[in-house]
Amino acid sequence: LAENKPISVAVAGARGKMGREALRALEMDKRFQVAGVLVRNRHDDVDDTYPAFDDAQALLSTLQPDVWLDLTDANSVVRHVDLALSHGVRTVVGATGYTDEDLARWTAICEENQLGAVVAPNFAIGALLMIRFAEEASKFFESVEIIELHHDGKRDAPSGTAKRTAKAIAQARQGAHSDVEAESRNLTPETVADASRGQALHGIHVHSVRLPGLVAHQEVIFGGTGEVLTIRHDSLSRASFMPGVLTACERVMNLRSLVYGLEHLLF
Numbered sequence: 226l227a228e229n230k231p232i233s234v235a236v237a238g239a240r241g242k243m244g245r246e247a248l249r250a251l252e253m254d255k256r257f258q259v260a261g262v263l264v265r266n267r268h269d270d271v272d273d274t275y276p277a278f279d280d281a282q283a284l285l286s287t288l289q290p291d292v293w294l295d296l297t298d299a300n301s302v303v304r305h306v307d308l309a310l311s312h313g314v315r316t317v318v319g320a321t322g323y324t325d326e327d328l329a330r331w332t333a334i335c336e337e338n339q340l341g342a343v344v345a346p347n348f349a350i351g352a353l354l355m356i357r358f359a360e361e362a363s364k365f366f367e368s369v370e371i372i373e374l375h376h377d378g379k380r381d382a383p384s385g386t387a388k389r390t391a392k393a394i395a396q397a398r399q400g401a402h403s404d405v406e407a408e409s410r411n412l413t414p415e416t417v418a419d420a421s422r423g424q425a426l427h428g429i430h431v432h433s434v435r436l437p438g439l440v441a442h443q444e445v446i447f448g449g450t451g452e453v454l455t456i457r458h459d460s461l462s463r464a465s466f467m468p469g470v471l472t473a474c475e476r477v478m479n480l481r482s483l484v485y486g487l488e489h490l491l492f
């Protein structure tokens with residue numbers, strides 16, 4: 226890229242809550258220009274500030290953006306990311322609801338084509354620190370549960386952040402508590418008799434709350450002998466995600482592989 230040339234970003238899901246916030250953030254930052262937007266039905270779009278498409282394939286072929294920023298939802302994100310990567314377009318994935326298999330496939334495609342991608346279950350710096358502190362605490366506490374709380378419009382559960390947290394804790398405590406690991410091996414969803422105990426991810430119970438009024442919140446609760454440690458993060462507005470969105474859109478330009486978790490670019 227020529228020096229000083231802004232990075233062109235296509236925003237998928239531009240009429241959603243995250244999409245609108247991202248458009249505002251990109252507009253205000255001279256490092257970027259919005260190449261175009263993917264919306265549900267472009268003919269309904271009264272705002273013609275940017276080229277609007279309702280077909281991802283058409284947008285990618287026509288605009289050839291530097292970055293595909295996906296802020297759609299669990300129903301669309303996988304198809305979009307497959308498509309963007311097949312067009313050789315660097316991709317920042319903010320939407321959640323993809324599987325470990327999707328992630329593995331995208332990682333392989335990026336590796337093979339030396340293509341940059343950032344898959345970020347959470348863009349908020351406080352949430353990334355929460356995961357980091359939870360990793361540290363998990364070396365000292367044998368028992369932990371996660372409660373994630375989101376607005377009632379969220380389509381996937383458990384949240385991408387809860388999945389990321391559970392995986393990070395499981396990795397951090399490998400070898401730290403042999404008795405807990407033995408217990409974890411027996412803790413599959415089938416053996417959790419009571420459904421109200423939540424879903425077991427990597428042997429960690431995860432509880433999902435969906436209510437109007439909430440934005441994105443999570444508690445990681447560690448239980449020890451006569452003490453409890455709670456690490457809590459609250460995103461009070463979607464503005465909390467925007468510095469991370471912009472960092473991902475900039476840093477993806479220099480990547481040659483897929484990075485899962487924005488923390489790997491920050492810490």
Ligand code: NAP
Nearest residue numbers: 238240241242243264265297298301319320321346347348
């Ligand atoms: P939202 O308000 O429902 O926005 C999603 C938007 O994407 C909607 O406007 C939806 O249109 C649109 N969309 C979905 N599929 C589409 C398609 N195929 N073509 C065109 N538009 C499509 O949800 P949100 O709160 O903005 O969240 C968006 C995603 O980001 C969710 O997956 C959420 O979990 C995730 N999220 C991630 C972070 C993070 O830090 N990584 C933070 C917050 C949220 P319709 O309404 O017509 O379906």
